[in-house]
Amino acid sequence: MSKFEFSNKNEKKFQELLTRYPNKMSLTLPSLWMIQYQEGWISQDAMIYLAKKLETTPIDIHSIASFYTMFNLKPIGIHHIQVCKTLSCKLCGSEKIRSHLKNRLGINFGETTKDMKFTLSEVECLGACGEAPAMSLNDDYIGNLSIKKIDKILDEL
Amino acid sequence: MIVQIISKNFKIENSHKLKVALKHDRYSSLKRLFSLTPNEVIEEVAKSGLRGKGGGGAHTGDKWKLMPQNHEKPSYLVVNADESEPGTFKDRQIMEHDPHLLIEGIINSSYAIGANHAYIYIRGEYLFCTKRLNDAIEEAYKAGYLGKKVAGFDYKLDITVHRGAGAYICGEKSALLESLEGKRGHPRLKPQQKEPEWFFGAPTVVNNVETIASVPYIISNGFKNYRNYGTQESPGTMLFGLSGHVENPGIYELPFGVNMKDVIETIGGGVKGSKKLKAVIPGGSSCQILKADEIENITLDYESLKAHGSTLGTGGMIIIDKDTSIPKVMKNLFEFYHHESCGQCTPCREGCGWVDKILGKLLDKKGTRKDFDTILDACEMLNGKTICVFAPSVAFIANSYISKFQDEFYSLCKN
Ligand SMILES: Cc1cc2nc3c(=O)[nH]c(=O)nc-3n(C[C@H](O)[C@H](O)[C@H](O)COP(=O)(O)O)c2cc1C
Ligand code: SF4
Ligand code: FES
Numbered sequence: 001m002s003k004f005e006f007s008n009k010n011e012k013k014f015q016e017l018l019t020r021y022p023n024k025m026s027l028t029l030p031s032l033w034m035i036q037y038q039e040g041w042i043s044q045d046a047m048i049y050l051a052k053k054l055e056t057t058p059i060d061i062h063s064i065a066s067f068y069t070m071f072n073l074k075p076i077g078i079h080h081i082q083v084c085k086t087l088s089c090k091l092c093g094s095e096k097i098r099s100h101l102k103n104r105l106g107i108n109f110g111e112t113t114k115d116m117k118f119t120l121s122e123v124e125c126l127g128a129c130g131e132a133p134a135m136s137l138n139d140d141y142i143g144n145l146s147i148k149k150i151d152k153i154l155d156e157l
Numbered sequence: 158m159i160v161q162i163i164s165k166n167f168k169i170e171n172s173h174k175l176k177v178a179l180k181h182d183r184y185s186s187l188k189r190l191f192s193l194t195p196n197e198v199i200e201e202v203a204k205s206g207l208r209g210k211g212g213g214g215a216h217t218g219d220k221w222k223l224m225p226q227n228h229e230k231p232s233y234l235v236v237n238a239d240e241s242e243p244g245t246f247k248d249r250q251i252m253e254h255d256p257h258l259l260i261e262g263i264i265n266s267s268y269a270i271g272a273n274h275a276y277i278y279i280r281g282e283y284l285f286c287t288k289r290l291n292d293a294i295e296e297a298y299k300a301g302y303l304g305k306k307v308a309g310f311d312y313k314l315d316i317t318v319h320r321g322a323g324a325y326i327c328g329e330k331s332a333l334l335e336s337l338e339g340k341r342g343h344p345r346l347k348p349q350q351k352e353p354e355w356f357f358g359a360p361t362v363v364n365n366v367e368t369i370a371s372v373p374y375i376i377s378n379g380f381k382n383y384r385n386y387g388t389q390e391s392p393g394t395m396l397f398g399l400s401g402h403v404e405n406p407g408i409y410e411l412p413f414g415v416n417m418k419d420v421i422e423t424i425g426g427g428v429k430g431s432k433k434l435k436a437v438i439p440g441g442s443s444c445q446i447l448k449a450d451e452i453e454n455i456t457l458d459y460e461s462l463k464a465h466g467s468t469l470g471t472g473g474m475i476i477i478d479k480d481t482s483i484p485k486v487m488k489n490l491f492e493f494y495h496h497e498s499c500g501q502c503t504p505c506r507e508g509c510g511w512v513d514k515i516l517g518k519l520l521d522k523k524g525t526r527k528d529f530d531t532i533l534d535a536c537e538m539l540n541g542k543t544i545c546v547f548a549p550s551v552a553f554i555a556n557s558y559i560s561k562f563q564d565e566f567y568s569l570c571k572n
Contacts, residue, residue: 020274020317022231023357028339029322033281054339067341068322070281086243087442087489088400088475124325124493125243125442126282129400129473130407139284 004046010034014053024054032065041072069123077112077119079157081105082136085122088129097133097145098122104154117157158424160386162374162394163367164410167254173289175296178257184302186373190265191310193376198269202372205380206392210247211237211328211365212441212471214391214459217372221362223353224270230359232272235337236263238279238286238366239321239328242441243493244473247396248366250408252279252286255370256293260316262369264307265376267314270362274315277366278333281322290318325497329545330354330363332499343501344545367396387413391458391469398473402429402481413458420457421476433479436561440470442490443550445557446483466557483562484569487555488516494551504538505548511535512555519569526570529559 006014013034017027031053035046042065044058051058065071083098102108105118112119128134131143142153166172166181178184190198203218224232236259240248251259263275279287294316297303307314319337321327327336331345334356353360371393375383384392391413397420400406404426411420417437421427428434434449445467447455455461462469477486491513500506512535518524532555539552559566 020315022359023338025339026319026337026357029320029336032322033320064339064341068281068324070323085489086493087438087486088244088406090489091401091475091477091481091486123282123323124496125241125245127240127246127249127280129244129246129475130398132400132406136282141282141285 004035004039004043004049006034006049007038010038025056027054028061028064029068032061032068032071036071041075075112075116077116079117080119080121080136080138082121082123082126084124084126084128084132084134086125086129088125089133092132094133094145096147097135097150100147100150101135104151158411158415158420160394160410160412162383162386162410163251163255163258163370163396164408166258167250172254173256173293175257175293175300178255182377183255183257184261184308186261186265186377187302187308187310190268190376191308191312195269195271198265198376201380202269202375205375205383206390207368207371207375207383208391208393208459209365210367210371210395210471212242212443214469217364217368220353220364221266221270223351224360224362225353228360230357231274232270233356233359233361234263234267234270234272234275234369235334235354235356235361235363236275236277236366236369237328237330237333237363238277238283239333240283240366241280241325241328242443242471242473243490244400244438244475245398245441245471246400247398247408247471247473249283249286250396251366251370252283252290256286256289257297258370258373259290259366260293260297260302262372263316264302264314265372266362266364266369268307268312272362273313274317276337277316277318278327278337279318279320280327281320287318287320294318324499325493326499326545326547329547332545333363334361341499343499344547346544388456388458388460390460395457395469395472397457398471399425399476400473401475402432402478403427403476404429411457414456414461417452417455417457417474421452421474425476428476428478430478434476435479435481436477436483436486438475438477439467441473442475442493443554444468444470445554446486446561448561483558483565484516484520487558488513488520490554491516491551494547498547502543502548504535505543505551508535508539508548509551512551519566522569522571524570526567528570529566532559 047061048058109122133145134143171177199221207217208214327342332342336342387393495509495513498505536552539548
């Protein structure tokens, strides 16, 4: 028995989405997003639950979920910082920003602080090259980064 | 130099709200649109010479003509809002500042190709744009611009926003459709002849956000007016991007055919800190690099870039100053390609990794000249032996970096 279940809100959303696609397999990504927002990550239980709903196998769902970098297959911190490592940001000094974030949080990329407060990731071009260097903090973009700006943001969290 | 066809409303306060959008011409193309037959709309777009802004520059009208007239399954329009090419951040401006322009474009385009449902596939990171789009779509449904009778005409249209989840390759149109079908974003093998794309076996057009956003102007003002801008082969305008070592980074709408150097020096304000220019990557990272002395006579259009051994791509120029190490630039991009190869084809999956590793070795001063042979061998394997054009374009760019900056690469070698 899977311990995961969609919240009422998500179940309603799921039913609504069913009417918007010619085939329910299209609901894989939208459902994985709903799970991630509901649980904070995507557990095995949730994948088993989703497989049943979409009439496929859990391993299929796992293979799809693991293809996409934004799906978290393990729990992450409350604040997820994703800093861009690609060219335009690099040319605008992202190296300094990246090492400052690592030093300040005391973790490497791909790691979470022990108190589960912060997860630090490095990501490819965010599509914010005009405001390089850039990062995202949970769902928001922050551009034109400087060490001072980062300290101010982190101090306030 | 700057013109405003697509970007007209970008700086207007609250331009994303329907009330404001309506005051500034949004949805004004619909009257003429519905006075034309779908085929007449396709013809108008074909005559305008509109070319796809997603990187390939395909003629939009020709693409639409590939749609079968009486297929048993319904037709679909899928808008490519995956925008993940390094150096590219233009589609975002449209979705943030003028989502109703995109919706209006979708109505025009869907009507032309006979689609009653359109999907916008948007990259997962663009959450702000996703919300903007969803809000605008909701407003449009309420005001009767979407739904059973679009603007009171006998035409039904629904739009659904579909969020990706972080995979560069999903910008490739067939990978995008695989992803929309709920699978891994693996590009499909291409057919011998030109045909439409297929979404669950139904005929489908995939177009970039900016392409679709260009359509309302053409329908409102006629193809001749669109052709007043740009060149014969590259008509109209494009949202060009400037990033990297430039004083005024940003997105600027320009007619095709303007001089690249002028754009960098005037609109861009020149190289940051008044340094000397070393190189420009003209249209997103997948375009061959150009040396400073090569750009003197280049104009921003498909033909000129091609004649100079590169491509216009997405129009996102990355400016690189004199003090930058080109091997380091190349290494940075190969980390990207290594990470983003979808992994279906062995030459691509392994080759991008090899080149990345060898570049690392060279930068650590542990390489020899023989390593370049290995890089060129890997490029040979990447070219023409894979499912999609990701690998060949990686091979082209590798060659351009190494051949144009050979001395700099050789100076890293032990012997
Ligand atoms: C590796 C790869 C990545 C691509 N990424 C994008 C993208 O992010 N956005 C986009 O619109 N087109 C992208 N394209 C181009 C699409 O395959 C397709 O040609 C385009 O969306 C068609 O629209 P257009 O004709 O309006 O340009 C990419 C192509 C390749 C090979
Ligand atoms: S060339 Fe690379 S990205 Fe394209 S299908 Fe093959 S492995 Fe995937
Ligand atoms: S390179 Fe960092 S946002 Fe594009």
